[in-house]
Amino acid sequence: MGIIGTILIGFVVGLVARFLKPGKDAMGWIMTIVLGIGGSLLATYAGQALGWYQPGETAGFIGAVVGAIILLVLWALVSKKK
Template sequence: MGVIWTILIGLLVGLVARFLKPGSDPMGWIMTAVLGIAGSFFAQFLGVKLGFYQAGQSAGFIASVIGAILLLVIWGFIAKK
């Protein structure tokens, strides 16, 4: 059941990130869920490195959305080249 919740929350985070970031990001719902999950991991990684989170502590919803937006921006730079 935990995996299903992770995918659903990842999908929600990915949808919010794609809505908030201006520009076109053509991807399906599976890649949107992967984006949200990866954004959460990215936010947690940066949070631990910057001292916002303790090791093993998960990122919150807003931090996950910010992490997903950062991944979209990074992907945009990589895809242009």
């Protein structure tokens, strides 16, 4: 998949994750793309570490969304204002 396809899929995954996670997530569309791509990478490497995916096999759409939601929760914890 080319870079444009990766960006588009990352954007869609990021939007779905932001929709499914309750609460306010103030971030722009670039951070949404980064969130989606990062969620996909997290799901791929975690799935390979747990034996769910073989090396060279990527996570599916649902796995990428779950990974993106995990990143959103971590982002909320780290960026929480005191």
